[in-house]
Amino acid sequence: MNIKNNALLFLLLFTSFSMFAKDYKASLFGINSDGKTLNTTSIQFAINHINANGGGRLVFNVGRYLTGTINLKSNVTLHFDEGAILLGSTNPFDYEKTSASWCYALVVAYDQENIGITGKGILDGQGVEVARNVVENIEKGLTKDSYKYGRPSEGNRPMLVYFKRCKDIKIIDITYKNSASWNQTYDLCKNLTIDGITVDNTTYWNQDGIDIVDCDNVSITNSYIDAADDGICLKSHDANSFCNNIFISNNKIRTSANGIKFGTASKGGFRNVKIVNNIVFDTYRSAIALESVDGGFLENIEIDSLKVYNTGNLIYLTTGERIKGKKSTLKNIKISNVYAEIPATKPDAGYGFEGPIEDQPRNISPAIIIKGLPESIISDVVFKNFVIKHAGGGNAKFANVPLNQIESIPELPAQYPEFSMFKELPAWGAYIRHASGIQFSNIKMQTDKNDFRVPVVLDDVQKSKFSDLKINGKFKNQDVFQNKSTENQVK
Known part of the structure; x- marks a missing residue:
């Protein structure tokens, strides 16, 4: 481009x-x-x-x-x-x-x-x-x-x-x-x-x-x-049009919602967007939210050199079906060179119009959420060179989702999308569901406090590769839970 x-x-x-x-x-x-x-x-x-x-x-x-x-x-x-x-x-x-x-x-x-x-x-x-x-x-x-x-x-x-x-x-x-x-x-x-x-x-x-x-x-x-x-928000109101050739660089963004967001309106789509060298801080929801939920497409997006401080969620990728019968797509995403800090406290506390208090008590959400639908999977997403510092401290006495009950997490295809919409999730680092061709390489994730949840949870994930992952100083295959997931490589 x-x-x-x-x-x-x-x-x-x-x-x-x-x-x-x-x-x-x-x-x-x-x-x-x-x-x-x-x-x-x-x-x-x-x-x-x-x-x-x-x-x-x-x-x-x-x-x-x-x-x-x-x-x-x-x-x-x-x-x-x-x-x-x-x-x-x-x-x-x-x-x-x-x-x-x-x-x-x-x-x-x-x-x-x-x-x-x-x-x-x-x-x-x-x-x-x-x-x-x-x-x-x-x-x-x-x-x-x-x-x-x-x-x-x-x-x-x-x-x-x-x-x-x-x-x-x-x-x-x-x-x-x-x-x-x-x-x-x-x-x-x-x-x-x-x-x-x-x-x-x-x-x-x-x-x-x-x-x-x-x-x-x-x-x-x-x-x-x-x-x-939302700070910088790309929308698509027209099913016959789309956002195309967008360059977002060297901005500082603070919001009580999402830093850089695609959607929620996504009838047409988004293509060829480059997001380089931006800072998101004191942001209540996601630093990056890519949402394709109204029957459109979201593809060919490159995000590089992102710094995130004090935000509720780092990256949220999702497909939905808010318009019945309108399937959405999300594919070909590259995200690299990211540093992020996810705090234990409310990131926008003290601002006059804070984001709404979520259902409590609840544990801090995963830093990365990739959530497709069975008929609208998210595909070909590359994550490279990440450092994620998560507050951790998850409490199993809260709304715990055991790994053998992962199917209890709802799909919610018609709901307004937010990273917190699923309430309790079983991972603190990355939760990935209904996806294919996901690649993680050179990813460092650590928690400030011990967390009862596993770092990474995969549910219905195919043909994906996870290499050079360093989680709290070490990484073992058993730290990744795979449920209905096939043909994935973990090194």
Whole structure:
């Protein structure tokens, strides 16, 4: 794959475009920087004017610019100098939703090209205030909403950015904070560069950091993401589309959910993704979650040089059947050069919106879970050069699953996938079920405390190879339990 080279080429093209495009100061259009005047109309006029006159940058100098929904147009970049803040209105009725979108957002774009949001400034959605006002409108009967779990649905809480069917997009250096819902979503877009941004999205529920939906040729690099929900999330909403040629590198990610996740929405699929040199820390669920559960495919994924500190689970691979009759596939995955620490305590403890408390008491889950289905096995997955430090300390008095009762672990094909969905599992290191062609080599696993569970459990695993495994300083064949598993090599 030449994803990295393509990303650099697009960045160069975008930089060249910016050099020759005209700059327009926001003040030229009477856009007020007092943080109180609603500027929606004047900002939209400025965008339309720049678009009609050959394109350029709308430059916001130091100040606070209050606005509702604005529509970004082709050949226009919103540029925010350091100290410039675009404030989302706290009135939910200042946001627009069109027939092309399922959600509200502060900055939207549909079917546009050569667009961007750049600079050292900030987009602040004032999400908590907006969400509270949405709740008030629901209670007044002004807004219809399912209102589950004591909060409005994502579709009625505005994101910061929603772009659909756009191409040649640059999101550079900007800080996005305090969305009322997902932070930013790029849907069916092509040639997207995200570089050097900061995401601070921790003040409400469902606050993903970055959502990439059925996009082609995407680069996410050199960014810092702190999110109350999934950090970088690839989704596939369209059965006829898929995420393709994605490059994710040199990012630091902390979340109350999953660090880098594929799914849960996975109707089309994911192909040709490279994830290199990333750090995931203080993350409640999985550092990496690859989930193919809606009838799509997930294949040709390479993950290299991953560092994980203080996370509930290292890697979770799963297939499911949330849509009855729609079989999913997951294959051709390579994961190498990984260091991980799995703690005894809750990894996101102390954050305002922690992940939900799981059923207790329960033992710490295995670091690696590979869970297919009998008719949707996971195949051809390579793990190489791992160091895993697990807290251990499993207590047999908890919900112990004896190895001779392993069939009692449920399949749960239609359930929303999370690594903890199976509750108690009989391994602390790796639990693998319904898989073929799994390769583990040069894997070091150790526990801080003794654990009654075996390190590795295989259930219905075929044609797999496990070599150079070092578990608590030594490895013996009897430390791997094989049930209904055949043609596997353990050295």
